[in-house]
Amino acid sequence: xxxxxxxxxxxxxxxxxxxxxxxxxxxxxxxxxxxxxxxxxxxxxxxxxxxxxxxxxxxxxxxxxxxxxxxxxxxxxxxxxxxxxxxxxxxxxxxxxxxxxxxxxxxxxxxxxxxxxxxxxxxxxxxxxxxxxxxxxxxxxxxxxxxxxxxxxxxxxxxxxxxxxxxxxxxxxxxxxxxxxxxxxxxxxxxxxxxxxxxxxxxxxxxxxxxxxxxxxxxxxxxxxxxxxxxxxxxxxxxxxxxxxxxxxxxxxxxxxxxxxxxxxxxxxxxxxxxxxxxxxxxxxxxxxxxxxxxxxxxxxxxxxxxxxxxxxxxxxxxxxxxxxxxxxxxxxxxxxxxxxxxxxxxxxxxxxxxxxxxxxxxxxxxxxxxxxxxxxxxxxxxxxxxxxxxxxxxxxxxxxxxxxxxxxxxxxxxxxxxxxxxxxxxxxxxxxxxxxxxxxxxxxxxxxxxxxxxxxxxxxxxxxxxxxxxxxxxxxxxxxxxxxxxxxxxxxxxxxxx
Numbered sequence: 001x002x003x004x005x006x007x008x009x010x011x012x013x014x015x016x017x018x019x020x021x022x023x024x025x026x027x028x029x030x031x032x033x034x035x036x037x038x039x040x041x042x043x044x045x046x047x048x049x050x051x052x053x054x055x056x057x058x059x060x061x062x063x064x065x066x067x068x069x070x071x072x073x074x075x076x077x078x079x080x081x082x083x084x085x086x087x088x089x090x091x092x093x094x095x096x097x098x099x100x101x102x103x104x105x106x107x108x109x110x111x112x113x114x115x116x117x118x119x120x121x122x123x124x125x126x127x128x129x130x131x132x133x134x135x136x137x138x139x140x141x142x143x144x145x146x147x148x149x150x151x152x153x154x155x156x157x158x159x160x161x162x163x164x165x166x167x168x169x170x171x172x173x174x175x176x177x178x179x180x181x182x183x184x185x186x187x188x189x190x191x192x193x194x195x196x197x198x199x200x201x202x203x204x205x206x207x208x209x210x211x212x213x214x215x216x217x218x219x220x221x222x223x224x225x226x227x228x229x230x231x232x233x234x235x236x237x238x239x240x241x242x243x244x245x246x247x248x249x250x251x252x253x254x255x256x257x258x259x260x261x262x263x264x265x266x267x268x269x270x271x272x273x274x275x276x277x278x279x280x281x282x283x284x285x286x287x288x289x290x291x292x293x294x295x296x297x298x299x300x301x302x303x304x305x306x307x308x309x310x311x312x313x314x315x316x317x318x319x320x321x322x323x324x325x326x327x328x329x330x331x332x333x334x335x336x337x338x339x340x341x342x343x344x345x346x347x348x349x350x351x352x353x354x355x356x357x358x359x360x361x362x363x364x365x366x367x368x369x370x371x372x373x374x375x376x377x378x379x380x381x382x383x384x385x386x387x388x389x390x391x392x393x394x395x396x397x398x399x400x401x402x403x404x405x406x407x408x409x410x411x412x413x414x415x416x417x418x419x420x421x422x423x424x425x426x427x428x429x430x431x432x433x434x435x436x437x438x439x440x441x442x443x444x445x446x447x448x449x450x451x452x453x454x455x456x457x458x459x460x461x462x463x464x465x466x467x468x469x470x471x472x473x474x475x476x477x478x479x480x481x482x483x484x485x486x487x488x489x490x491x492x493x494x495x496x497x498x499x
Contacts, residue, residue: 056113059088063121067128072135079132079140082125086149089121090156115157119166122153141184147174148190155198164195164202168214171195179226188229189277192218193236200243208247208257211240215264222274233277237265241287252297259303262288281321285311286328293335301339304332305347312354316363326366329355333375337382345393348379367409374416376400381423394427401441414452414488417445421458430464438462439471449487453477 062085066078094115113121126147132140147170154167171191178186192214199211215236221227244258262284268275289307292300312324332351336344352368359367380397383389401420404410420441428434442459445451456477460468472480 056092059085059092059121063089063125067124071131072137074128074132074137074140079129082129083143083146083149086122086125086146086153089118089125090149090152092118094118094157115153115163116159119150119153119157119159119163122150126150143184144174144186144188144191147185147187148194151191151194151198155194155201160202161204164198164204164207164210167195167198168210171214175221175227186229187227189231189233189236192230192232193239196236196239200239208240208243208254211243212257212261212264215240215261219264219268219275223271228274231274231277232268234279234281237261237278237284241284244291245287247291250291250294252295252300255292255295255297255300255303258288258291259307262307279321280314280319282311282323282325282328285322285324286331289328289331289335293331293338296338298341301332301335301341301344301347304335305351308332308351309354312358323364323366324355324358325364326355326369326372329366329368330371330375333372333379337375337378340382340384342384342389344379345383345389345396348376349396352376370410370413370416373400373404373410373412374419377416377419377423381419381426383427390427394423397423397427398437412445412448412450414445414450414455414485417441417450418455418458421455421462425458425461435463435467439467442471446484449483449485451480451484452488452490456480 062081066074066082066085069078092113094113094117126142126149129140129142129146133142150170151167154163154170157163171187171194174185174187174191196211196214199207199214204210215232218230218232218236221230222232240261241258244254244261247254265278265280265284268278269280285307289304292304292307308324308328311322311328314322315324329351333348336348336351352372355368355372358364377397377400380393380400383393385393397420404412404416421438424434424438424441428437438459442451442455445455456472459471460477463471475481
């Protein structure tokens, strides 16, 4: 009767299986050494049925029985269990260092396995299948999915560079074996994606380059017709783009890698066959633009502008997945502000007109927002050039302020006002005109409740000491009326809480 019930449980959900198992264990006293009275298949498919310690011990026992058996003596049932067992090891919960506990006899036993031990277990099982085939059992086949379990084991192991290197080497061995005639191990989309993911999670210094190298290799395999199952998809590219986004110290090297990855993606999307699952989208362009902005390298603004213009051109041509939204434009404005190059104001004007033109024509839904205007004011405030260039930049800054004032949907914040005051300081000599404009900007800022310490610091630079004291009275950058800044929204800083 118990076996009949168990047979029915195989077709029910994992949660209900656990529920019924508890009932059986209580009513029949059917608790055995490594878990409830269930089939071995259940422990492979639903590992949550056993406590972690017992599940690990159970996997180790089954793996040892299979690996220690003599070559050529695996039963068909044991051969069938190997792929499931490898998958169980590949996705088995693990820790960086295996915790230990004392057994009743005083021996030290591992409670959990490390990621490295799980990965090694998958390789041992793979080797056992290969040994069985070499012993004369031609029906024992190590398939692509079996190899993918080994790749997954290493990708999830947390062993950094060594794990990613091992995963890539296995992938290359698979491809070599396939090209030599073994169709059973033909690497597929999942194989290449796992290897890429292994590098993106490795934390290695050259992880981005190694990921891109695999992508380029995959593209070559498809174009040459050597492996049409290597069909990469958008997610494969996104894995690398996310790795670039997570880079802490962005230099011109990372910026070139991001743009090179974007170029590769554009290239494969123009191919008529083999890359149907790769689609360009807005985020990949945003990341490429932002990476150049973060690099602050010479020429970064120009490269950002070029990528944005390509993006707008593709969108106008009908690529609806590529939408140059406000985020893209704002990153370009930011790049221009930080570039320190000549001619940034004129470039900013051109991009600003492009943005407004696309919005007014109905091509895009994103119109200039407060970040757009603040970034444009920053372009003006930090523009380089002679007296005429600076006066032209100042006039553009005043046009921006006037446009903000006429808008019903843009509400300037403390950054907008502070940057406008900085523009006055940097672009005009000390004179009554500068002081009068600065006073007007500050009064508007105070009226809108956007005053903070940084705004007052910029005001101090923009006007004379006497005028500054007349404008704020006995207050200071650290101490001023609450109503002056009641609308200021400051970003929360991440850090350790004070004791």
